[in-house]
Amino acid sequence: MGFNISQLNKHHDRKSFTCENEMLNNYLKKQARQDVDGKLSVCFILTHGESENEIIGYYTLSNSSISKEQLSENLLQKSPPSYNRLPVTLLGRLARDIKFKGQDIGNLLLIDALKKSYEVSSNSIGSMAVIVDPIDDQTIAFYAKYGFTKLESGKMFLPMDTISQLFA
Numbered sequence: 001m002g003f004n005i006s007q008l009n010k011h012h013d014r015k016s017f018t019c020e021n022e023m024l025n026n027y028l029k030k031q032a033r034q035d036v037d038g039k040l041s042v043c044f045i046l047t048h049g050e051s052e053n054e055i056i057g058y059y060t061l062s063n064s065s066i067s068k069e070q071l072s073e074n075l076l077q078k079s080p081p082s083y084n085r086l087p088v089t090l091l092g093r094l095a096r097d098i099k100f101k102g103q104d105i106g107n108l109l110l111i112d113a114l115k116k117s118y119e120v121s122s123n124s125i126g127s128m129a130v131i132v133d134p135i136d137d138q139t140i141a142f143y144a145k146y147g148f149t150k151l152e153s154g155k156m157f158l159p160m161d162t163i164s165q166l167f168a
Contacts, residue, residue: 007041057096064090
């Protein structure tokens with residue numbers, strides 16, 4: 001099965017997508033197009049060669065920032081003293097259809113999101129890390145597997161320096 005990741009468009013079948021989290025289902029079905037149209041985020045869709053309209057999974061990326069006070073002492077020492085807030089990339093949502101559970105779709109989506117984030121931070125828009133805001137303990141465990149560390153705010157953080165080791 002050949003996978004394809006592209007930006008959400010009107011031809012993608014959002015209505016048939018179902019994951020284990022109703023909030024993530026509703027986002028894709030009711031809010032994602034407005035966020036894309038309003039330039040609030042970019043929604044990337046995973047499809048396969050058999051049906052380019054069936055959504056297997058999705059994730060969103062947008063610009064964000066975090067307060068320096070949220071960083072560990074080690075990361076704080078590496079940040080410029082004149083910045084109160086530091087630029088990051090927000091991986092806002094990530095979900096895969098329940099029909100594809102156990103097929104490492106979440107891993108594939110995350111790696112693609114990290115790669116896109118790294119490429120943009122290297123070439124277009126500064127970003128020192130990717131952050132996520134996990135919705136439950138299972139999500140925390142998923143991101144922790146990839147080296148994300150939890151911040152006091154509850155968000156999780158993966159420095160771009162670490163991500164660069166995957167793709168440089």
